[in-house]
Amino acid sequence: MLFLDAIHCQNHSRPPVWIMRQAGRYMPEYRQIRSQYNFQEMIHKPELAAEVTLLPIHAFDMDAAIIFSDILTIPESLGRPFQFKEGIGPVLENPLTSPQDLDSLTPTTSLDFVAEAIKLVKPQISVPLIGFCGAPFTVASYLIEGGSSRDLKKTKQWLLRDPASFHQLLDILTQATIKHLQLQISAGADVVQIFESWANHLGYSQLQEFCFPYINRIISQVDAPVIFFGRGTVGVLEDLIQLKPHAIGLDWACDITQIRKNVPTNIALQGNLDPQVLYAPHDTIRRECQRILSGMEGDPGFIFNLGHGILPDISPDAVKVLVETVKEFQCAHESSPF
């Protein structure tokens, strides 16, 4: 299978393609389901989560599925469930404010519903299934900020002023994360992706102290290939390589071809089209996809993706153009006389 071959840097056909947040609001089929159920229901009911997971596979013939879930299931399993408010995002009514609050973070509810959804999806797809989690620092930031935040100020102040208790929090989250990834893998996830979505808020020494050691622990303890996606971490590439993930996910703020020169050939690269390019005329979308495809042509460890999640107001037609462009690249590549 293209996707697994590429993860193992052994793909000799056209690159596989999937899209972060591919089962999302930009799809009319998703919005139709969402009009009947709220986001929490869609995640918690395995039949719904499975149905949503399959939508982009059916609509676009993606080369990998990713289970429909959320990185905030981990806080939920530790007794801190978020609410998802329309137009605001995830909200936690009682964010963590002091080290004493960590005592209340204990395994409370099961995440078996994610495993159930995976088991429902697996027999229905012929492509690999990706499980996922948020990285401990990113999840910690949601617990401390009580939701999304522009500057993660409370989180940064906590880790700068009381690093010891911040490490305790990361340790609790890391344990729960490893358990949750193993649950997903046991249920049938072929590959897992770790989203360190807020890594861009950390300086280098902070990444070294509060991000990398925990990612390292996760990678070494889960029994499936790991894709590490850390937003804004291209400036610390040497450290990412040291983590030895199977693949590194790149955001759009870099030239993936330049990056490839500095990444060993046994680590795959995933990315990195600017998600906003999908607002462009179809010719521009094709040209921008082809630019990345040409730059990575013949690379056995390249996975085509966006550099971040797809935006909710993108047209499905634009996604079709993207997927077709990647899949047609095979012909150009294989029919080449050179």
Place this chain on the structure above:
Amino acid sequence: MLFLDAIHCQNHSRPPVWIMRQAGRYMPEYRQIRSQYNFQEMIHKPELAAEVTLLPIHAFDMDAAIIFSDILTIPESLGRPFQFKEGIGPVLENPLTSPQDLDSLTPTTSLDFVAEAIKLVKPQISVPLIGFCGAPFTVASYLIEGGSSRDLKKTKQWLLRDPASFHQLLDILTQATIKHLQLQISAGADVVQIFESWANHLGYSQLQEFCFPYINRIISQVDAPVIFFGRGTVGVLEDLIQLKPHAIGLDWACDITQIRKNVPTNIALQGNLDPQVLYAPHDTIRRECQRILSGMEGDPGFIFNLGHGILPDISPDAVKVLVETVKEFQCAHESSPF
């Protein structure tokens, strides 16, 4: 002078230090002036702008001054003045919405008040003075979004859907920018810094098309050393080097020591402490400064700075610790028996 020596990669003493937004709200002396005048008055009255410019030189003995001004003086000079609203930031009542709007962008008002401020500052300082501007793409985004924006969606849609008129806009802004930088240099600015603050919103091919050519034009046409600061551009380092700025400013999301290995020794590097580290206990601030200083020890082209502008709620005591740590590094360095 340390700062100019470092810009020319010929500094053999301790590194120079200054701070982006060093004349800002975190200083009680600034807030005192601000309580009597609004932001626009402080920028437009040369005596006030000069007074504010000098505040951090007097308070912290910085190794360079930067003229107190704003990147949105360029739109003002083209007939589109922004208002600065408390708690919101810059606001433009009639943002650009169509290519027709570009016709109205013509040189309207003089920016001589910036030159006047520079002339007032120069005789009062013994350190170099930095002039500055926003990069054309960043300034264009303010004109199109009508202020700050989380995703620059209107700007991105414009450049993706109508690149030709977007280039027209960038051309107008580039001409005005070169003129304004030359004005600052003629008045006495020793070095200029270009802030591409929103470069992180551009994918690689967009940087190649809408950012680099204009920066290149500016660098080749101004008669002073140029520092280029492009947020989130560390992933396209090879291209930054091609621009041949005198110095590259780095944000905090990279290891400046790793970056130095890939940057020719005739280009200086400026940065890159995480601005939020200044919330930390003084010992942590010292340790984090020393980590960067040690990594760059002996580098003749290193300028210590934050990786972004200083935050308004930072304590001036924290800034004192930062500056002292850099200045004391000289002793450790020079008294070393090795």
